[in-house]
Amino acid sequence: MIYVLEVPTQGLPKAWFAYDDADFSRKVAASDPLQPWEIYDEVTPRGLLDALGHDDATSAQARAHYPALCALGDEHGFDTPLYRADHLLGRGVLRAEPVSARAALAAALNARTGLHCIYWDERAAVGAFEGADPRIAGPAHWHARRALYEQLVALEVLADDN
Structure with a gap:
């Protein structure tokens, strides 16, 4: 407990x-x-793009609509877990280094x-x-x-x- x-x-x-x-x-x-996902979340760039309706993470449409998210995918890999912890990292920050x-x-x-x-x-x-x-x-x-x-x-x- x-x-x-x-x-x-x-x-x-x-x-x-x-x-x-x-x-x-x-x-x-x-x-x-x-929201719970703002307090803590572990997602991949591909998973986020898929949730936003872009099943092809490298498409021109995905890159045009979500350039920052695609840049994270390019930098870290589209299947690399990214961590969100707004109280710890700042509002809306995603980072590749693990956060518990x-x-x-x-x-x-x-x-x-x-x-x-x-x-x-x-x-x-x-x-x-x-x-x-x-x-x-x-x-x-x-x-x-x-x-x-x-x-x-x-x-x-x-x-x-x-």
């Missing part, structure tokens, strides 16, 4: 979880102003106001509650740790002894 702690600039912290990467992606996208979905989703959360702590597994979440994450350690962050604790108890990761 993936655990998320949201600490708003005003108001009480909130913790939530996702079962896996796909669930995490759905939950982040549900509350993001961008987790990095893109973390950037989407971090683009929001407040602090967003992502714990990719149970061990990291429990460690954060116990003080291993300096972002929420100390008396000033008691409410944040309490929200995380309550989520961990609800999921039976920790026993409710308080």
Whole structure:
């Protein structure tokens, strides 16, 4: 499971979880102003051109209508995966260097106001509650740790002894 702690600039912290990467992606996208494919996508120039109705990526018509996309295909190959992660790379940027979905989703959360702590597994979440994450350690962050604790108890990761 993936655990998320949201600490708003005003108001009480909130913790939530996702079962896996796909669930995490759905939950982040549900509350993001961008479309899911803008948050993270992996596509090829040929796939994009095909989706736009150009089954021949090298045709004169495709080149006339989508010169930038064809230039990416010429530069990297029409079947090379290109990555889009608008919160991480900028709006509409496609690049050939790999971007992980987790990095893109973390950037989407971090683009929001407040602090967003992502714990990719149970061990990291429990460690954060116990003080291993300096972002929420100390008396000033008691409410944040309490929200995380309550989520961990609800999921039976920790026993409710308080």
